[in-house]
Amino acid sequence: MTEPFVTLDRNVYQSLQRELQELRQQVADPKQQTEAAQRDSKQSLRTILDSVYDAIFIHDLNGTILDVNQKMLEMYGVSREEATGLSIQTDYSSPDNPLDRLPAIWQRVLDGESQLFEWKAKRPGDGSLFDVEVFLRCITLDGQDVILANVRDLRDRKQIERQWQESQQFLRLVIDNIPQLIFWKDRNSVYLGCNQNFAAVAGLDNSETISGKTDYDLPWTTEEADWYRQCDRGVMESGESQLHIIETQQQADGKQGWLDTNKIPLCDAEGNVVGILGTIEDITDRKKVEETLKQLNEELEARVEVRTAQLRENQAQLQRLSENIPGMIYTFRLNPDGTMSYPYVSSGVRAVFGLEPEQLHQDATLAFDRVHPEDIADLQRAIARSAQTLEAVENEFRLLLPSGEQKWVRVNSQPYSQPDGAILWYCSLLEISDRKAIEAALIESEAKYRRFVENANDLIWSFNLEGQLTYLSPQFQTLFGFEPSEFLGKPFIPLVHPDDLPRCEANLKQCLVTGERQGDVEFRHKCQDGSWRWVSSNVSPLKDENGNVIGFHGILKDIRDRKQAEEALAQSEAKFRRFVEDANDLIYSVTAEGIFTYLSPQIKAILGYEPSELLGQSIAHFTHPDDLPTAFAFNQRVFETVEKQEGLEVRVKHSDGSWRWISCNNSPIADAEGNCIAIQGIARDIRDRKAAEAQLREQEQFLRSIYDGAAKAIFVIEATKNKNFRYLGFNPVAEEFTGRANQQVEGKTPEEAFGREIGSALRQNYTRCLEAETAITYEDNNVFENDELWTLTTLAPLYDEQGKIYRLIGTAQDTTARKAAETQLQQKTQQLEQTLRELQRTQAQMLQNEKMSSLGQMVAGVAHEINNPINFIHGNLTHAGEYIQDLLELLDLYQHYYPDPPEELNCAIESLELEFLKEDLNKLLKSMRTGTDRIREIVLGLRNFARLDEAEFKAVNIHEGLDSTLMILQNRFRASENRPGIEVVKAYGNLPPIECYPGQLNQVFMNILLNAIDALEERDKKRTDREIEENPSQIRITTQVIVSRQMAKITISDNGPGIPKNLQNRIFDPFFTTKTVGQGTGLGLSISYQTVAEKHNGLLTCISSPGKGAQFTLQIPISQRTSLVIA
Incomplete structure (x- = not known):
């Protein structure tokens, strides 16, 4: 069993309320209760149901729908007659829902628990599905137990929730994995949040608890808090960031330290300052590195001078070589900002461009100005493509010189990436005007042949005046499947669809009469497979030397695709009209x-x-x-x-x-x-998307301020299930660590970005995080830009909607100089943790003592207020009994001497049921006396409990303390509708008065007994009625004297589930608990152990086996006069 944080005043109050309620029920008139229940108005229920926003179902206990409200009819698209008599499980639920989920929920509702859950609902009419939120609870209407269901449509909320959750998850991963101390406040310098590292330094259990606190609530001095708030006001009033404020600090060892402080204003979408973001970092080690770098730079400058002289000599040799190469050679540089230059140009530029090399050195655009306007776009695209792929380029284009002369040139170039991000091409250019002239002549000749071939794609035909075909081009077979020879000399009429023949004959007649070419006529032509194909043909007359028409010829085109398109267009127009309307x-x-x-x-x-x-x-x-x-x-x-x-x-x-x-x-x-x-x-x-975008922009702005303002390296990696990793982004610190800009690594694998050796090592760590499916932290050592770097790196996975890892978020902190200080830091941390534990334990004991003092005053007051009136009632019951007995005797004498009263008096006697009344009056008085006796016992127990809660150390009867504690917990022992009872067995020995702090010892009894009750009740929830009957829950209390040690031994045991072995050595630790949030703080048994061991020089032990219950044993000296130390 686990220990609760006991709130005795609440338990006493609840127990007293239950006892008083039971007494009221014993003396209340059943008729009055029945009449009160009958005054409920059904009409008010209907009005309430139809006015709520949610859909309402009222079911019987078997799940059949008895009634619904108007919103339900609208949501599910049914009438009131259709809605009732159905089942929510089979008629209004998606078949995709788990079959056993709703019955389990239903049973918990029947057991008295309200249930809130999400569900996939179904409309009975069209079977459509939608997401809803359901709240079930059991209520009583008109004396009947029913199940009330509130159903809310969640469709509009789901999309926003998914975007919000992704944003929140990403934000929390980033800030909690940044090793730097980060916090943010509102305009009043009230904390809104922080990362986990800041929370640890501020002495908080987690980052959520800082919300609403100020610097005065944290473990800073008043002077420090004043200074922090003054700095905050300066940043928020100016609206400008104060970044990398370098300050010195005298450290404990006498050495000088350096701090890097950042404060950034946080603005809303309109640019108004709404808060502040702050970061703090110790940069003492970085300052030492900067001094070292300064010395290395001076050495490097000396080496550069020597190397420059060597380069000048090499350049002179290259100049002599380039002057003897045909055409020209040159280098072309494209900078990251888009500017360009020609670092080197050979003398051949004079013959090709008509320019001096110095002119191109000064203005690179002069060369592009001489490129033919029709070729400049292709040339620029080729340069851009080469810059992106770093592939060699071979390009041909025209030059148009100021004299009007036009030249063809060919350029071969090879690009190389430069350390500053620029691209440098090594190029050679050769004039090819003569070759292009020859190619142009060949192209013209080829064009003539191509025109003939392209014209021949259509069918060329001719026939004489008798209609006999005299020529068919090879396309005749391609189009219709016939060999041209099959129809030469034969009439064309069988090849034309009968319905289209009149139109063709009219066109031929018009050509014959006018002697002129006629436009296209459309008709269906027969194919070899018997099908008909739509064609279009023109017709021109064939004339002899004298101008007489001797036949016809023309060009026939296949137009079946066009015909199909026209038909499809007509169908599309009709379909489009329906689409537009719907x-x-x-x-x-x-x-x-x-x-x-x-x-x-x-x-x-x-x-x-x-x-x-x-x-x-x-x-x-x-x-x-x-x-x-x-x-x-x-x-x-x-x-x-x-x-x-x-x-x-x-x-x-x-x-x-x-x-x-x-x-x-x-x-x-x-x-x-x-x-x-x-x-x-x-x-x-x-409009819904716009609202979501506004919220996402605000989150992105906040996240970007953290991402760019953080003083630690942050990088994002795309991860796929086949373990392929590509970088998505580096923040400025990551760029500084690696010597690579974000654009250089974006979209690249680790090997592409850092080389095979470093990239392979990085990939192993990324793979390890992907396989572990959780955040990992490790120390890493790499060499970037010839500099060795030690980092403490954290990788955290990010999950998509399907629960798959699709990104890794990495943070890295420079730990090169921190390694030597780790041992000392660990020792200081252990000392701090020990001090913190002692402080927490002392604070908890002080809170417990204060609460017990308040409880004693409250209990004594309640007992006094109840005792006076109940003594009055109890004392008057004796007189009331005597008075009633005298009246009954008088009534008997009257009936004896007047056995035949008047008829009206007989009717009154029968109406009052006089004989029953005489018998029941004595029972009623006896019941009232029993009730007042019980109340007096409760009051006595409360007064004993209040009297014992004193700071005085005295000799008392331990059994009275145990009995008063059991009396207060009596309500927890009795059986109720929701739980079985717990049997309490007392086996008291013959104990002498024990010297102790009575109130504190009663608190120990209370904590142990409550833990036992909680454990037994939790176990009984999982047992059947038969199991409970065969092995009922039981608590046993025994007391005895250990004569040899002059100690009193009190044992409290139960037959519950017991305590697991791995938890038994921790049950007396402060703040350790196995209960859910809100049910226990983990202080009960810790304080009990301190009370017995430190305040009473005693011993508190626990013996437990899983499944066999737990036994707590207190051993306290009978007399401590010679050894007691009052705390």
């Missing part, structure tokens, strides 16, 4: 002037207007004035580019006068010439 989004069209010409019916659901109200109206009438320029510019781009524009977000006025956010995509409606003449678009209600 779409959840608003579909509209407007003219160039912004006038609505069409609005789909969804305008009513989104903005509350009928379509007819806005047709002919301008968009300016209901668009927010601040958004109107953006909306007109968005539409103007559609008209100018004749291209679809997406993503316009504007506020529009609802019919109720409110403004709502919508998102629009607009597409052009073009005429035959391709000019945009109107706009058609689609709009979606995005």
